[in-house]
Amino acid sequence: MEKRWVIKNSKANIEELSRKSFISKVIAKILVNRNISTTEEIEKFLKVSLDDTHDPFLMEDMDKGTDIISEDITAGNKIAIYGDYDVDGVASTTILYIALKKIGANVIYYIPDREKDGYGLNENSLYSLKEQGVKTILTCDNGIAAINEVKKCKEFGMNIVITDHHDLPYEDGDNTKVIIPKADAVINPKRLDCNYPFKLVCGATVAYKFSLALYIKRNIDTSILKDLLVFAGVATICDVVDLIDENRVIAKYAIDVLNGTVNNVGMRALIEACNLQDKEINSYSIGFVLGPCINASGRLETAKMAVDLFVSKEYEKCIEIAKKLVELNKTRKMMTEEAVESVIKQIENSDIINDKVLVVLDKEIHESLAGIIAGRIKERYNRPTIVLTSGSNNIIKGSGRSIEEYNMFEELTKVKENFLKFGGHPMAAGMSLESCNVDKLRRELNENCALDENDLIKKYTIDCSFKIGNINNQLVYDINMLEPFGKGNHRPVLGDKGVEVNKILAFGEENNVIKFEFANSPDGMIFENVENVSNNIKAWYGEEYGEIVSYDRYKTITLPVGCKMDILYSPTFNKYNGNINIQLKIVDYRKMKV
Numbered sequence: 001m002e003k004r005w006v007i008k009n010s011k012a013n014i015e016e017l018s019r020k021s022f023i024s025k026v027i028a029k030i031l032v033n034r035n036i037s038t039t040e041e042i043e044k045f046l047k048v049s050l051d052d053t054h055d056p057f058l059m060e061d062m063d064k065g066t067d068i069i070s071e072d073i074t075a076g077n078k079i080a081i082y083g084d085y086d087v088d089g090v091a092s093t094t095i096l097y098i099a100l101k102k103i104g105a106n107v108i109y110y111i112p113d114r115e116k117d118g119y120g121l122n123e124n125s126l127y128s129l130k131e132q133g134v135k136t137i138l139t140c141d142n143g144i145a146a147i148n149e150v151k152k153c154k155e156f157g158m159n160i161v162i163t164d165h166h167d168l169p170y171e172d173g174d175n176t177k178v179i180i181p182k183a184d185a186v187i188n189p190k191r192l193d194c195n196y197p198f199k200l201v202c203g204a205t206v207a208y209k210f211s212l213a214l215y216i217k218r219n220i221d222t223s224i225l226k227d228l229l230v231f232a233g234v235a236t237i238c239d240v241v242d243l244i245d246e247n248r249v250i251a252k253y254a255i256d257v258l259n260g261t262v263n264n265v266g267m268r269a270l271i272e273a274c275n276l277q278d279k280e281i282n283s284y285s286i287g288f289v290l291g292p293c294i295n296a297s298g299r300l301e302t303a304k305m306a307v308d309l310f311v312s313k314e315y316e317k318c319i320e321i322a323k324k325l326v327e328l329n330k331t332r333k334m335m336t337e338e339a340v341e342s343v344i345k346q347i348e349n350s351d352i353i354n355d356k357v358l359v360v361l362d363k364e365i366h367e368s369l370a371g372i373i374a375g376r377i378k379e380r381y382n383r384p385t386i387v388l389t390s391g392s393n394n395i396i397k398g399s400g401r402s403i404e405e406y407n408m409f410e411e412l413t414k415v416k417e418n419f420l421k422f423g424g425h426p427m428a429a430g431m432s433l434e435s436c437n438v439d440k441l442r443r444e445l446n447e448n449c450a451l452d453e454n455d456l457i458k459k460y461t462i463d464c465s466f467k468i469g470n471i472n473n474q475l476v477y478d479i480n481m482l483e484p485f486g487k488g489n490h491r492p493v494l495g496d497k498g499v500e501v502n503k504i505l506a507f508g509e510e511n512n513v514i515k516f517e518f519a520n521s522p523d524g525m526i527f528e529n530v531e532n533v534s535n536n537i538k539a540w541y542g543e544e545y546g547e548i549v550s551y552d553r554y555k556t557i558t559l560p561v562g563c564k565m566d567i568l569y570s571p572t573f574n575k576y577n578g579n580i581n582i583q584l585k586i587v588d589y590r591k592m593k594v
Contacts (some may be wrong), residue, residue, distance in 0.1 A: 001382060001441065005252070005568065007462040007495065008033045017042070027478050029464045030492045034244075041201050046481060049247040050253060050391055053246045056209035060194040065161040065185030066214045068136060072159075073105045073218075077135035082121060084141045084203070085298030087291050089205035090142035091235035092163070094310040095228045099211035101311075106202070108132075111303045114368050118421065119430050121149035130156045138163070141203030143181065144188050145169045145423040150181035161185045163206045167409050167425055168192075181255060198245045200488075204235035205250060215493065227263045230254045231310070238285050238291035242488030251484045255282060266309035269295075269318035273326045283484035296328035299368035332369065338367045340376050343387060347377070352442075356449045356456065357406075358385040359442035361396065365389040371399035371428070376529070382458040386431075386445075388438060395420065396438060400429040405455040415444045420516075435565075460568055466494040468521040468567065468584065476571045476582055491570045491585075498592045501563045502538075506530040506555040516567075516586060524569055526586035530555055540591035566593040 010032045018028040021042045031037070036045050044052060056062055071505060072079050079100065081094030085373070087504040093109050100107045111127060112118065117125055126149065129137065136159040143150070143162035153160045160183045168190055171177040180186055189196040201209075215222045233254020236247050243251055258281040258341060262268045271277055274289050283288075297305040309321040343360050347353050352360060358377060365373065367389050384402040389398035402408035407426040416422065418441045422431035433441065466475075485491040489499040500519040507513040516524040516531055530548060534557055538547035547558040567589050574583035 001380070001458055003458045003460065003590075005460050005462060005495070005566075005590075007465065009053065010037075012037050024478055026464060026475060026494075029484070030479075030482065033463050034489060045248070048249055048252045051250060052249055054197055056213040058194075058196045059206070060191050060196075061187050061207060061551075062186040062210070062213050065163070065187050065210065065373050066217050068161055068184055069100070069105075069214060070217055072136050073100070073103060076106050078133050078136040079105055079106060079136045079138055080129045080132075082129075082137050082142070083111045083137045083303075084119065084123075085108060085111055086141075086302035087238035087294045088203045088235040089141040090294055090303055090310070091231040092207040093307050093386045094231050095204055095207045096138060096140055096163075097307070097311055098228060099214070099225060102224065103215070103218065108134075109304075109307060111298070111307060113302060114298055114329060118391070118432060119423065119443075120421075121146040121153070122503055123149060123152050126153050126156060126158070130158060134158060138160065140207045141165070143183070144186070144190075145181075147179060147181050154182070158182045162187060163203070164188045165190065165201055165203045165206050168422055169423070170413065174396065181470055192300050196523070198246070198247075199572060200242045200248060202232070202235045202239040202241045202486045204232040204239075204569050205247070207555070208232040218541065224241050230257045230264065233257075234286055234294075237286045237484060239487055240287075240487045242319055243283075243486045244488045249482065251283065251486070252586060253313050255286070255484055258286070264310060265313050265315055266311070266316055266318045266322070269315065269322040270309065270325065273319070273322035278591070283486050289485065292321075292332070293325040293329045296325055296332045298436070299366070300328050300334055309557050332372075335366060335370050336369055336376070339369055339373050342371055344380070345375055347381070355442070355446050356383060356451045356552045357411075357442075357445040358498070359388065359438070359445060360385050360386070361388040361438050363390040367391050367397045370397070371401065371430070374399050374401040376545070377401075378403065382456055383500070384411075384451075386429075386441075388433075391432060394435065395432050397432045398430070399432070402426070402429075403455070406449075411445060411448065414448055415441060420442070461493065462495040462568060463492045464494060466496065468496045468499055468518060468569070469570050471522060471582055471584075473582065476573055478574075479571060493568050493570055493587050497566045498564045499567045501559060501565055504533060504557040504559065506533070506557070507553070511555055516584075516589070518567075518584075522571070522582040522584050524567065524586040525583035526589075528555070533557060539581050566592050 009470050012032045014025050014028045018025045018223055021039050036042055055084055081093050082097045083089045097109045139162045146165050150160055159340040162183045170332040189199045211225055212222055233250045238250045241247055276285055294306045297303050305422055309318055312318050343362055370387040370389055374385045376400040378385040384406045386398055386400040388396050388398035400408050408429045409424050409426055412422050412429055418433055418437040420432045479492055501516055502519055503517040505515045511530040512527055514526045514528050534546045541560050545558050545560055549556050569584040569586040572583055572585055574581050
């Protein structure tokens with residue numbers, strides 16, 4: 001895959017900004033690259049205070065929605081929280097259930113089954129809840145696209161309050177003609193008539209804001225909700241929303257709490273089951289360790305298991321559930337690897353390889369893994385990817401993941417006649433369709449696709465040039481002040497040219513932990529197949545190099561004397577056996593350009 005390195009150049013006076021804000025020039029440059037370019041903005045970004053979150057009552061229908069739930073609580077009416085099976089849905093459900101239960105609500109929660117029910121509201125589930133005596137449905141992380149299901153809910157005689165954050169459905173490819181379900185209240189900051197100042201929150205944050213507004217309305221001390229803000233922070237990181245504005249504040253708060261006193265018994269049990277109790281927890285730990293375990297229940301069994309974990313106060317029960325989640329995630333990993341290999345083979349051995357939008361049907365894939373696999377394929381080919389598989393009742397189900405240059409939700413809307421159901425974001429979507437429409441979907445998405453070859457080139461954006469040999473502890477400490485990292489605030493990428501590489505080693509069971517030993521500099525690490533590295537060396541320096549030589553615990557790759565490469569990297573601390581050393585996370589590498 002072709003790649004391009006691009007260094008960001010700003011017109012800001014970095015030296016003056018550095019001096020006025022009392023930060024290094026490197027940090028000033030990184031912040032300017034994130035459009036944080038005044039001393040006031042820098043102070044706010046680095047201070048990270050809960051005082052900088054927004055008033056929940058600025059969300060349209062917040063008054064109306066909390067009035068309905070408040071009246072139900074007073075009357076003792078049965079309320080059903082209708083969630084979703086991913087981390088954001090689990091966190092949203094947990095927040096609302098605990099918040100309502102604390103103030104005496106007659107409340108239950110319902111998580112749809114991924115295979116039987118699919119995403120969001122469905123008629124059978126609504127009817128079942130009606131039969132259980134539910135007066136009001138309170139959705140979280142879903143509902144904004146449930147036009148027909150909301151009608152059915154009203155026909156059943158139930159109230160429905162929607163809390164969601166997903167993009168609004170709209171008519172005929174015109175995003176000014178939005179369709180809003182005729183619910184009793186629709187709380188979503190993406191509503192065009194909503195005055196909430198920040199539109200990019202996750203579903204769990206909307207749920208937290210709803211709980212906050214409800215407590216304020218009922219004159220209840222809101223400080224008892226602080227423990228629930230941790231779940232909004234975890235969901236913020238795992239749902240890959242932009243880590244800016246109040247998302248950054250909430251995510252940072254969650255990280256601080258998870259590294260301190262965690263009051264939620266279930267969360268403590270999960271941290272222990274993941275062996276994180278004695279380690280520093282950061283955005284990576286949440287996004288790639290805790291999050292996948294929470295997700296695993298909804299993928300392979302039922303997400304109700306994860307909600308049960310977080311609402312329980314029984315330590316032994318929580319430990320049992322947490323261990324089960326970890327085991328499910330291990331199974332999920334194994335199934336994912338096998339499925340990714342299968343999809344790659346299908347792409348490489350068919351004319352799909354020539355498409356700009358990859359649409360792949362593999363009926364052997366577990367439908368819950370389609371999104372993960374689509375993400376992996378998207379990363380490999382740098383193209384929008386939709387992975388489809390067989391769902392229940394002979395319906396095809398799938399998930400898509402996109403690149404920055406392609407708004408997947410808008411493009412799917414243009415061909416919505418192919419779907420039974422779909423929804424999502426610019427970067428991700430879920431869908432169901434009849435099998436006869438799969439080829440048509442692939443054809444129409446590619447015919448409509450406006451991406452050019454330049455859009456499909458993998459781009460690495462470099463924050464600034466910095467010599468590897470000049471890295472010190474202070475720089476790494478300063479960079480860590482910018483955590484949490486994720487979408488909208490990626491880990492800074494520095495670049496250096498002509499770095500002398502003394503040795504390349506490969507470790508691990510699959511030889512995919514690669515260490516670069518640099519001359520007079522910290523070592524660099526990258527996760528990459530050793531054969532790929534070997535092939536790169538051969539292509540750059542000749543067939544006489546790149547040989548993989550095996551030793552007892554590792555392999556080494558032969559290099560020419562005085563081998564020099566250009567390196568993109570992020571400096572971090574490596575903590576091992578009580579020792580702390582600087583280590584470079586290698587983002588990309590190439591033969592030195594003269």
